[in-house]
Amino acid sequence: MKDIGSLDIGGNFHGSLIGMILDAGFMVKFVLLLLLIFSVVSWAIIFLKYKYYRNIKKENELFNADYLKSTKLSDVLPAAKKYSYSTTAEVFRVGYSELTKTNKAFKEATSGSNEIGLSSLDNVERSLNKACNSEMTKLESALGFLATTGSASPFIGLFGTVWGIMDTFKGIGARGSATLAVVAPGISEALIATAAGLAAAIPAVIFYNYFLNRAKTMVQEMDNFSDEFLNIVERYLVRK
Numbered sequence: 001m002k003d004i005g006s007l008d009i010g011g012n013f014h015g016s017l018i019g020m021i022l023d024a025g026f027m028v029k030f031v032l033l034l035l036l037i038f039s040v041v042s043w044a045i046i047f048l049k050y051k052y053y054r055n056i057k058k059e060n061e062l063f064n065a066d067y068l069k070s071t072k073l074s075d076v077l078p079a080a081k082k083y084s085y086s087t088t089a090e091v092f093r094v095g096y097s098e099l100t101k102t103n104k105a106f107k108e109a110t111s112g113s114n115e116i117g118l119s120s121l122d123n124v125e126r127s128l129n130k131a132c133n134s135e136m137t138k139l140e141s142a143l144g145f146l147a148t149t150g151s152a153s154p155f156i157g158l159f160g161t162v163w164g165i166m167d168t169f170k171g172i173g174a175r176g177s178a179t180l181a182v183v184a185p186g187i188s189e190a191l192i193a194t195a196a197g198l199a200a201a202i203p204a205v206i207f208y209n210y211f212l213n214r215a216k217t218m219v220q221e222m223d224n225f226s227d228e229f230l231n232i233v234e235r236y237l238v239r240k
Contacts, residue, residue, distance in 0.1 A: 002144065004223075005061070011112045025163070025164060025167050025189075026195050027160065027163045027164070027167075028160045028161075028163060028164045028189060028190060028192070030160075030198075031156060031157065031159060031163070032160065032192065032193060032196050033195045034156060035153055035156060035157060035160075035193070035196045035199075035200050036200075038149045038152075038153055038200045038204075039149075039153075039196075039200040041145065041149075042145065042146055042149045042200065042207075043204065045142045045143075045146060046146070046177040046203065046204075046207045048142075049142065049143075049207075049211050050207075052085070053139075053211065053214050053218075055085040055088065056085050056087055056139075056218060058085075059084075059085045059086035059089065060083075060086050060087060060088050060089075060218070060221065062083060062086070063079060063080060063083045063088055063089040063092075063193075064088065066079035066080075067079070067088075067092070070073060071075055073099070073232065076092060076096075077093070077096055080092045080093050080096075081093070087135040087139070087221070088221060088222055088225045089130060089219055090131060090134075090135055090137050091131045091132060091135065091222050091225055091226055091229070092225070092229065093129065093136075094127050094128065094130070094131035095124055095127060095128045095226070095229050095233075097127075098123055098127035098128075099122045099124055099233055101123075102121075102123060106169030111236055119154070119236055121230070122235060123225075124230065124233055125230055128226040128229065128230065129226070131222075131226075132219065132222045132223060132226060135218075135219075135222060136215070136219050136222075136223045139214075139215040139218055140212075140215055143208055143211055143212060143215075145147070146204045146205075146207060146208035146211070147204075147208050148206035149201060149204035150201045150202075150204040151168070151201075152201075152209055153197040153201035153204070154194070154197045154198055154201050155197070155202040156176060156193075156197055157193045157195070157196050157197020157198065157200075158193075158194055158197065159193075159194075160190070160193025160194070160197075161190045161191055161193045161194040163188075163190070163193075164189055164190025164191075164193065165187060165188075165190045166189060166227075167190075168181055169189055184235075202239040
């Protein structure tokens, strides 16, 4: 921050935001730069995640429509391969792949008893759970940065403000006067850091909660689909 004693209150301090940033001290500028990076990365994540979740929702609806129209699981596989974003389609692909392996092993078994088929149901269930967990990890990826931005940015901004006010009072002590005209510029510059911290934190918190709720909904959809798929497989193995 500029030495308060050298400030020309009437000439240098105009009250504009850009002017206050330029007149701020090194530490306040560093804090503002750090918060700018947090904000830019957060907004990039927000836009990418919003597009990603929208694609998932659209393809899940399309896949579910194809799934409901099909009478055999083998008919669903070509449709599932079309939807690269769909979480339920990915769960189906993994489950059907494991079912194919199970069915092949069942046919090659010498005894051909129901016990072999039913015991293989655990393998299908584990594959489905693994697929659900993998998709959940993808859904929640990068959300941690939004949470970090939302929780840390106000404190980073507050640190910049406290540092700026310390410099302001240091200048006041050197000058030996504490009029409003002397104090106001330095405090205004320092408070920009707090405002920047809140500006970075608020959208990060809002969209973190929004995406987290969307992810929970999609995970629930995958769990429901997995249960339905297991029921179909179980009936198929029992018939064997």
